[in-house]
Amino acid sequence: MPVSRRDFLSLSTGAATGLSLLPGLSVASASQPAWRRSAEGHRQADLGDGTYLNPVLAGDYPDPTILRDGDDYYMTHSSFDAAPGILIWHSKDLVNWQPVGPALEEPLGIVFAMDLVKHNGRYYIYIPFMKAPWSPPLASFANIMVIHADNIEGPWSEPVDLHLGGVIDPGHIVDEKGQRWLFTSGIKRIRLADDGLSTIGELEQVYDGWQYPDDWITEAYALEGPKLFRRGDYFYLVSAVGGTAGPATGHMVIVARSKTIDGPWENCPHNPIVRTESEDEKWWSRGHATMLEGPQGKWYMVYHGYENGFRTLGRQTLVEPMGWDDDNWPVALGGDLSLPLPKPEGEALPHGFTHSDNFTSSSLGTRWTFFGAAASEKSRVTYTPDGLKLKAAGSSPTDSAPLVQTIGDQAYEISVIVNLEAGTEAGLLLFYNNRLYLGMGQSESGMVTYRGGKSSYWREPAPQTRRLHMKIRNDRHIVTFYYSEDGKNWTRHTVRSETSGYNVNTIDDLQGLKPALFACGKGSATFSQFTYRGLK
Template identity: 65%
Template sequence: MSTSRREVLMLALAGGAALPAMARQAGAGIEGQRTPDLGNGDYLNPVLAGDHPDPSVLKDGDDYWMTHSSFDASPGLLIWHSRDLVNWTPVGPALRRPLGTVFAVDLVKHDGRYFIYIPFMKAAWSAPLASFANIFVIHAPSMHGPWSDPIDLKIGDLIDPGHAVGTDGQRYLFLSGVNRVRLAPDGLSTVGAVEKVYDGWHYPDDWVTEAYALEGPKLFRRGDWHYLVSAVGGTGGPPTGHMVIAARARTLNGPWENCPHNPIVRTWSEAERWWSRGHATCVEGPDGRWFLIYHGYENGYRSLGRQTLLEPIAWSADGWFHATGGDLSNPLPRPRGVAGPHGLAGSDDFSKPAFGTRWSFYGAGPDEVGRARVDRGTLTLAGKGTGPNDCSPLTQVVGDHAYEVIVDCEIEGTAQGGLLLFYNDRLFLGMGIDGTRMTSYRGGKSSYWQEPAPAVRRLHLRIVNERQIVTFYYSRDGKSWTRHGVRSEVSGYNANTMDDLAQLRPALFAAGGGSAHFRDFRYRALD
């Protein structure tokens, strides 16, 4: 199946509806950030707030491991650990050498070894690939690594790998389409040609979706059946598009029988709290109950990207499963597992590097981390490019409706440095200083507004995002703040606007000659 770039990176949501009245706030965790565990035996979605799309989850004894599409972030593929599917602790990045845009991976264990099957979209600087996207694999003896360099499986123009093992021990990758290819016993090469194996379940033609887009196959075995869970409807576009469907077969060779009550999950109305729900992995919880883990957009907060959601399912006597979480706007019983720490602090005193966990470079080249140095409370970032659009800024994922970020920025040489809210290289806003003036950015370009900030080489910068109303501040001493003359409304900073699956996130940048020095980065969730 040949797929265009637009079909691969499906549009997400447009517009800006108000948060429904039934939506409730989760508990406050690190730095006041949203945490799903309510502390009373219940949890409230999302289980990972902010842009954590295309979750792939592995149950490994009492442990659960999860990673997500990291797209243009480098280091990428941050791995998370949990014992209860609700509270998640970051472990570290599995992918340190970027090959391009990374999305919709599959995290698996086979014969005591761990594998991540990864679709890469070509980067401008990467070695030539046979097609616009190729599937690679990395492997490791432990989820803590060390992870191998990526190995090209030479599967072109297909995405969304899903690993499966037949009753005869034969390994396969199922792919968008749904297609399938055999793997060698070590899982590091393919055997034979790609073949079409499943046509999907087709919804009524009058349903409002983005595109049919059969993708995201994830497989598991329960009893005598192999189950194939996949997505249709497009990952964005109209809020009623994306959905979860299921099929089953006695063997991986089929024939595949569609679930009689498809779709398993769908957003039926734009009044619901969670939109475009799909791309699910099915997993048994620590207490024997089963769950779907998938992503969705939060109504009114599509600028936060696709967030990770957890929904219980129930098995019926005929061997099919039903989703039981409703529209996920209300608390649900937490799986009875060990509740560990949850989340990741955004603040950074730059006492040690945090690349691949707290920070990642956007659109990075293979040696990008070499531009950054952390030493005794200072992050020094060498300049690159001409501005935020081409300098590969350092970004971090956030998941709160309201927050502030503050940093002490000092520039050296002919560099410009500053603080941004960054969506992609075409859409961002923030402030940059170069020693002679402040440059204000809005809408992905320098603004006409000439802010009368002092012409200094060191300035404290502050950005407040109050439910998508963004205000800039600056200060000489970090105590007495001047409010920037212009505010911005940023609900339109989302994937339907930009045709790029991402989120609006805090970023530090250094462009031009010289370097920028950053100290005491602080993140704080508001209310």
């Protein structure tokens, strides 16, 4: 049902006015929203009363690309340095998501801003790869490849090089003649062969974007993230401008349309469709959207944003209801996403996965991934009756390719038991990237404290033992370390840290602060009884 221009104007003036137009939701019922909690205390979007509260995937799940496949929905995200990478998720209602598994087993570089599509019964993921370390110009280190599978669960093919350098953020579309195209940052396009595994012709510039007022505070213009779909008489081109981090008011969603894939592209009179307008809002830097028809023919946008005060968690996945005005232009209906919204209809699958791990079987690619892994990294892991045995690598956490996992709570506690071989240092970290982390490392000579991505001057008087219980508590950026020889009598580490600065605007890397296990030096370390507990 179209949303009138009058309704659109009222929606854009504030969350309470807009939300009151959504059936089943009153402002009073959502005045004090709170997330549901899993058995581990991990927050969940589905509130169990017919509403949901963003984020639908809490934690560092950026650049969502989502595919409707009948009554099923599949989604994946930028996995950057993670290996195995490209974790695919499955949902029936756009709110509750189950992991399917990783689509990319071996690392090929930094992976981000993909497009997951299905064409003629086959699944494709178009993937930009970047070499590390990044070094301009863009053409020297960015390239687009594609993997494909006949089943969403795999096996996925080896990456096929499309030889598209100097562009990122692919977006797939089939035109009115049945021909396949790939749009990229810029916004440029190139024809794809019928099998989608090679290109025809050259990249061509097709759209210059929508220009926001010069006095708006953004990171950069950065026209990127094209996602295309066809509805009625029009092809719609959804893209992002304003930069993905930087100021809270930067990132935004814009829309253009054309009756043919060849253009010309007409900008939406409501642009930007989505934008954080104030630092007071719950979600910052909202953008990089995919629009799709959800259950019962209702439309939604899926995009990412930073949580106000918690950039350390990375860019989280958000779902916003949308509608169509009388002129067939899209309209955002979710306000600033700070309040519960009516949940889409559909089966609620069990959401997420447990973060605790007794290491009886592998969960590489879902619960754990390597950061900055080499091709042979998985061979470092062995599952034994005593736990996960991790062969040491490098000389410190910086070059050790630690095991990390994504979490999405503002406060949590993690713990693990570490058993060392001679010549090994191993421990428990909160890891942003190989330049910024903090935590504890234990060796035969005692404990090393890490802060700010390097070993600290502080020498903690922990016991010189090869077996040690370690615990880290992150209570809304206040991080405290603990250690124990028996797991019952804990000693609080002398030094506490404040970690709100462990974010993209400090280190210029789009990551999130994650629990991590590392082993460096010689020999191996065995980890057992990893536990996670979300704190309210």
